[in-house]
Amino acid sequence: MRTTPETVAELIARQWGDHRPGLRYESTVLTHHQSARATAARAALLVDLLPPGAEPHIGVLLDNTPEFPFWLGAAALAGAAVAGINPTRRGPELARDILHTECRILVTEPAHLPLLRGLDLPGVRILVTGSEEYAALLAPFATATPGEAVLGSGPGPGSRLLLYFTSGSTGAPKAAVCRQGRLAAAGASLARTFRVTPDDVHYICMPLFHGNAVIADWLPALAGGASVALRRRFSATAFLDDVRAHGATYFTYVGRAVQYLLATEPRPDDRDHTLRLGFGTEAGAVDAARFAERFGVRLVEGYGATEGGASVQRTPGTPAGALGRAAPGDDLAVIDPETGKECPPARLDGRGRLLNGEEAIGELVNRGRSLFEGYWRNPEAEAARTRDGWYWTGDLFFRDPEGFLYFAGRTDDRLRVDSENLAAAVIENILARWPEASAAAVYAVPDEVAGDQVMAALALRGGAAFDPRAFEAFLAAQPDLGTKMAPRYVRVLDALPVTATNKVHRVALRRAGFLVPEPVWWRPPGADGYRRLDEEGLRALLAAYETRGRRDLLDR
Template identity: 85%
Template sequence: MRTTPETVAELIARQWGDHRPGLKSEDTVLSRHRTAQEAAARAALLVDLLPPGAEPHLGVLLDNTPEFPFWLGAAALAGAAVAGINPTRRGPELARDILHTDCRILVTERAHLPLLRGLDLPGVRILVTGTEEYEALLAPYAAAKPGEATVAPPGPGSRLLLYFTSGSTGAPKAAICTQGRLAAAGDSLARQFAVTPQDVHYICMPLFHGNAVIADWLPALVAGAPVALRRRFSATAFLDDVRAFGATYFTYVGRAVQYLLATEPRPDDREHTLRLGFGTEAGAVDAARFAERFGVRLVEGYGATEGGASVVRTPDTPPGALGRAGAGDDLAVIDPGTGAECPPAVLDDRGRLANGDEAIGELVNRGRSLFEGYWRNPDAEAARTRDGWYWTGDLFFRDPAGFLYFAGRTDDRLRVDSENLAAAVIENILARWSDAAAVAVYAVPDEVAGDQVMAALALREGAVFDPEAFAAFLAAQPDLGTKMSPRYVRIVGAMPTTATNKVHRVGLRKAGFRAAPDPVWWSPPGADGYRPLDPQALAELLAAYEAQGRAELLDR
């Protein structure tokens, strides 16, 4: 019987002497013993390279190559911490991430060296994998064993990850994740999904983000299953990878599932070994389409890298819901303005949320939180844990049976004609439109007061936007409230996303309906259907904002 691990270091050390497959990447297959050996060598090198008195932190600026899990394992063995560095960051922002987390060592690869040119990184030593210098540095440590070299003996409270969480405003915050919490999370998921050594976990989401490490790498490590690495996510290569690696499980975030569904269907779409996908933000419609096309069940979960709250799916979870509160959590949907708990959702006979104003609020954990803080960011930490509660920053509503439904981020709330709406609810409805490959809904300022609904649509290959067909589709949706229909529709060639496949909403909101060169359609007040927002209409619209003194809101 598998024992519950106390640290990730223990999980790395368990691989020693195990010659079953441990890591697959392109044409390479390494045993579990070899992966532990590589981690031990890097742990010993790390201990020798860290300056005396320095924080035991290293930055990892890599794609999903074998070096990434090697260094995760090395940090665990050495009692150090990894800061996952996002390669989509640039210039001063990238330098800020490295310096903010007190990284004295940065591990990168040749492909990312151009990102570092001209950056002022005082006291940071850069190691470039795949070079002769790098191999020469590692060579003396080839015989190292797990546990021989440590900065400090690793324990459950040892920091292991400093993973940046994205935000719509301000610099990203580095969430602290300890070895004990991470080991427990991996063990919990391995048990929940009955992971065995015969499984193969396909890691196609970026390892600098918590999803790939916590929900993919760690459960495999706990169960003794190999992992298979894809350098960067590719929708067109997904099935080929799954077959080549014999993958049985993968994780996803953001719009990855929509990209997979947008690929050209093939007769052999169901001929593969995959049994399960686990992630967030696929939506009920796309999850059903994925299961129908590929024969693979998607399990939607909720739980931030910070660990402050979790929602667990149970067999009786209704469609559209994420589940109930995880063990030990006292979750409530709270009105941020009053601090009072929101009443249960009321759905009318057409499935529409009839009391969104009252029912939608911020998900709060009033019980024991696993949140371990942000690195050197006391203000953000205090905001997250105000009044002794953990505030997730996410909008939810709860049905009378206690099931929780995701309604978007707190900055995704729209207020149209004095009615509060949630972007995620509208997105789930628009995702039903057969011509849509990806959908994003967000607020743009109304010219008089409040907001209006705007939608960005990426169309399926070969589709052309038909305004009459789109309007007819909206009219046929029984759960689309009268104020939910988008006033503005932007047709994008591809949905703008972050490096973790989440929609880049900040850019969409900032562009608003002035989204040249993308075509924008609109439904003027009192008019039926959609028409192009041509230069004359745009000029008249902007003049209305000027007349109301609200033009500056369009630039926020």
């Protein structure tokens, strides 16, 4: 008899009758059974509202409130899929995400209704949580049970459950397909790896519209029988108070969140809590060590795309700065995308600095088994991702002689800012509207702590001068400029450098970064406007890179 659930629907159904605490939010505590009842009611409502013949897709535009996991579970029970809608998107781009994934139902909350004003969303029914209409719609299904309401033949391992957006070289975000079988297996694997038990409490403070929180936090809690504690939005100052209030033992993070936590004022009780582990990405060896020293919590770095195409596992003996080796079954290689050949091993000095980056850095490719399940309605992007029979991650890595893999950045057209994947082309299209600019190029420069920052090179029209206040006003007026898209750095040039084929020379721009003779304007963290990056500011900035062990990234 099979005992390991093959679907997320089975994990949800397993909560029925379990009266231990299962979901914590602010002062509310629900049992696993109460959560399963709320989930089953929404599954029945979903089946009732979805038009015949429509794709079984529901958009969820919510903060981390209980409604988000309820609807994730409802989709699993019904055999439907959730498209996580990113509230940092704006205007037509936000509408495009909803319509591209063919969501006929959009669940949101009053706080996000202003984002939807003026958007043309034909055929999309909007449900507003907390409203009287919403309560009335749910009321007839209050006694529903798991498995009572399903679409078609019901959920199976091959049923779509998540459509999670990820950006790439095509500009528009792609919706990665995640099916129930892979997600259930991923949750079970992490639960085993981190020895999750019903006594654990998983603190979910990363946004649930991202794979990080769902795949690495919510799912292993389901698989291990742990409870979850939700935070509407991440707060560094409230982090430890939440952990103590909920008795949290595990959390997921991105590098920026770790930076914010380390920036809080140290307190004598920083180690007075129940946390035992954090799992995430891009914290960096320096900040991970500082976090462990201050809070007594081990951070485990991982690498794995939402698409499931490749993953790296940390093993005993992994050097500082490395992410680990290829997961079992993966045949990972660092490939020069121009030649298709494997890059030579990295040469590192005694401090772990890369000495041969130009030849050692390439794109991480999985030449073996891939769990990639495709992109929704985007065959061109699928073909690009799986060309030559390999899975191309779009991420730059290098590999040391012992086979340990090190993350080295994003490919030219991608940036990762505060855990958000951004496409350079989208930002360039916005900057091209500025009347003073004759040309614009957008590219990533390493952040001094983790991930990337947006840098723009602008060529101005004849006779124009860069006016930082006018540029700020222009950015503020753009309805489709997401909250992570505004450039941190702006380099002003007479003309953009080009290659022999008259393409913008992005490699040269990225390598130079802000260490250039031309004027560079920047927005220091916490500042409300652009200012010249003068010698004093540059010295302080470079010192910040040195402190975090990331100074060498500026020289690659």
